[in-house]
Amino acid sequence: MEFIQSKQNQRIKDWRKLQTSKGRRKTQQYIIEGQHLIEEALRSQVNLLTILVTQKFLEQVTNQPVFKQQLMASGIEMIEVTNEIMASLTMTETSQGVLAIVGMNPLGQVSQKLNGDYYLLCDSIQDPGNLGTMIRTADAAGFDGVLIGEGCVDLYNDKVIRSTQGSLWHLPLIQENNSTLMTYIADRQLPVYATALHQEAKSYRNLAGQKGVLVLGNEAKGVSSNWLKFADEKIYIPMPGRAESLNVAVAAGILMFAWSEESKML
Amino acid sequence: MEFIQSKQNQRIKDWRKLQTSKGRRKTQQYIIEGQHLIEEALRSQVNLLTILVTQKFLEQVTNQPVFKQQLMASGIEMIEVTNEIMASLTMTETSQGVLAIVGMNPLGQVSQKLNGDYYLLCDSIQDPGNLGTMIRTADAAGFDGVLIGEGCVDLYNDKVIRSTQGSLWHLPLIQENNSTLMTYIADRQLPVYATALHQEAKSYRNLAGQKGVLVLGNEAKGVSSNWLKFADEKIYIPMPGRAESLNVAVAAGILMFAWSEESKML
Numbered sequence: 001m002e003f004i005q006s007k008q009n010q011r012i013k014d015w016r017k018l019q020t021s022k023g024r025r026k027t028q029q030y031i032i033e034g035q036h037l038i039e040e041a042l043r044s045q046v047n048l049l050t051i052l053v054t055q056k057f058l059e060q061v062t063n064q065p066v067f068k069q070q071l072m073a074s075g076i077e078m079i080e081v082t083n084e085i086m087a088s089l090t091m092t093e094t095s096q097g098v099l100a101i102v103g104m105n106p107l108g109q110v111s112q113k114l115n116g117d118y119y120l121l122c123d124s125i126q127d128p129g130n131l132g133t134m135i136r137t138a139d140a141a142g143f144d145g146v147l148i149g150e151g152c153v154d155l156y157n158d159k160v161i162r163s164t165q166g167s168l169w170h171l172p173l174i175q176e177n178n179s180t181l182m183t184y185i186a187d188r189q190l191p192v193y194a195t196a197l198h199q200e201a202k203s204y205r206n207l208a209g210q211k212g213v214l215v216l217g218n219e220a221k222g223v224s225s226n227w228l229k230f231a232d233e234k235i236y237i238p239m240p241g242r243a244e245s246l247n248v249a250v251a252a253g254i255l256m257f258a259w260s261e262e263s264k265m266l
Numbered sequence: 267m268e269f270i271q272s273k274q275n276q277r278i279k280d281w282r283k284l285q286t287s288k289g290r291r292k293t294q295q296y297i298i299e300g301q302h303l304i305e306e307a308l309r310s311q312v313n314l315l316t317i318l319v320t321q322k323f324l325e326q327v328t329n330q331p332v333f334k335q336q337l338m339a340s341g342i343e344m345i346e347v348t349n350e351i352m353a354s355l356t357m358t359e360t361s362q363g364v365l366a367i368v369g370m371n372p373l374g375q376v377s378q379k380l381n382g383d384y385y386l387l388c389d390s391i392q393d394p395g396n397l398g399t400m401i402r403t404a405d406a407a408g409f410d411g412v413l414i415g416e417g418c419v420d421l422y423n424d425k426v427i428r429s430t431q432g433s434l435w436h437l438p439l440i441q442e443n444n445s446t447l448m449t450y451i452a453d454r455q456l457p458v459y460a461t462a463l464h465q466e467a468k469s470y471r472n473l474a475g476q477k478g479v480l481v482l483g484n485e486a487k488g489v490s491s492n493w494l495k496f497a498d499e500k501i502y503i504p505m506p507g508r509a510e511s512l513n514v515a516v517a518a519g520i521l522m523f524a525w526s527e528e529s530k531m532l
Contacts, residue, residue, distance in 0.1 A: 133513045133516060136512070137509075141505070141506065141507055142505070166509075167508070167509045170509065239407070239408070240408030241404075241405045241407055241436070241437070242406075242433070243402050243405040243433045245406075246519065247402060249513070250399060250515055250518075250519035253512065253513075253516035253517075254520055257503065260506060
């Protein structure tokens with residue numbers, strides 16, 4: 001196994017650029033951290049290019065013959081690096097001593113024509129934890145894909161990836177500008193339900209069992225006017241308590257599981 | 267208005283100690299940041315002790331006569347501080363230039379005997395954003411209180427408070443050791459539903475309309491064995507997709523709104 005000791009090594013310097021959205025876009029690569037995500041990536045046939053490990057991780061992994069065997073059998077390039085290099089590449093405070101460089105799959109290529117019945121649309125979701133959690137929940141609810149509209153945080157941000165817990169590899173993620181997404185939706189003739197304020201909207205409970213696209217909007221501003229105009233119906237979640245609003249990922253979960261429950265499972 | 271310029275001022279030094287759980291416990295005080303939380307605190311008759319502002323905030327607030335009037339009318343001590351002092355007290359990266367020192371209400375005193383029908387119990391919730399979001403969602407769903415068991419992150423952590431969006435002042439939060447909480451629950455004869463793995467549990471959809479205590483557990487380990495043993499019933503959320511699990515705050519939202527919807531609103 002190759003061993004890199006210098007932080008000035010050219011490959012290390014190149015990989016460090018993957019910490020920015022610009023660097024990721026340019027090279028079409030991103031970083032995933034930790035054993036759990038790498039296991040999930042191996043299962044999901046993701047394009048893993050290189051795995052970097054520290055001495056300490058190599059010692060620990062000897063106690064995990066299954067994972068070690070998976071790594072070895074994968075044939076993926078493995079490189080040992082110093083703790084200092086690992087720390088310079090990771091975004092988490094307490095690194096497990098293992099990360100991987102991943103090649104992006106061409107986003108959305110799989111299904112430029114939407115071919116499912118249930119989609120979540122994220123409109124200007126700014127918090128990486130929220131976007132990642134929404135993708136994870138859409139996966140859990142059995143949705144057919146997540147449409148990522150304008151104004152969202154970079155999908156390959158490390159916190160987004162961590163929050164998806166690997167779900168980003170389980171269902172189509174289609175990131176396009178809003179007008180392209182609207183064309184896809186119109187082609188498929190899917191009804192669009194946008195979350196909105198109480199006064200102007202129907203309770204989501206009246207809509208269970210409908211196929212369509214569920215639009216959730218920005219944490220502070222809600223769904224943008226473009227999507228509100230495009231929507232066939234505006235829906236809201238009745239809240240008997242005193243809170244003014246719900247966290248957007250929680251709201252998405254309540255809505256997706258209400259739909260899923262009625263329409264797919266009963 | 268008093269103006270403090272020195273970071274070595276004794277009051278500033280004392281307030282800086284509120285950034286740690288130990289400092290907060292000792293003084294029974296905590297810090298809230300930003301205009302939105304302070305407005306919510308003013309509405310909720312929270313024990314606001316002192317408000318600290320920067321010059322920049324004072325300039326901005328002249329454009330907000332309603333908020334300014336509220337601040338003035340409240341009679342709460344206001345102190346102007348330098349940007350440097352403000353930065354040394356805030357935990358957020360981009361401070362709005364306003365924060366407040368708050369006296370804790372005695373936790374749980376209000377309702378040592380539970381007097382409602384719907385409670386969320388947080389068991390070893392470690393992520394501050396999750397705990398805060400769960401309190402916010404319990405408030406939105408009209409739950410009667412949140413029981414905070416052993417192993418949870420400090421309730422007065424700045425990220426917890428920020429994630430509650432002020433809901434921590436809207437409903438009783440009862441933080442006790444597990445055996446005390448179990449006594450409260452037994453006294454009230456409330457059934458306890460713990461989330462668990464599929465194999466051993468009932469779908470939550472069979473339980474809508476039940477009053478009781480809903481137990482959600484640690485992000486990695488789930489509900490602890492103590493609470494699983496104490497539970498009358500184990501429940502799970504059926505997931506048609508490929509994700510192995512849901513984020514705990516999302517799961518709490520789906521469960522609370524399913525209960526709330528069936529039992530309180532129809």
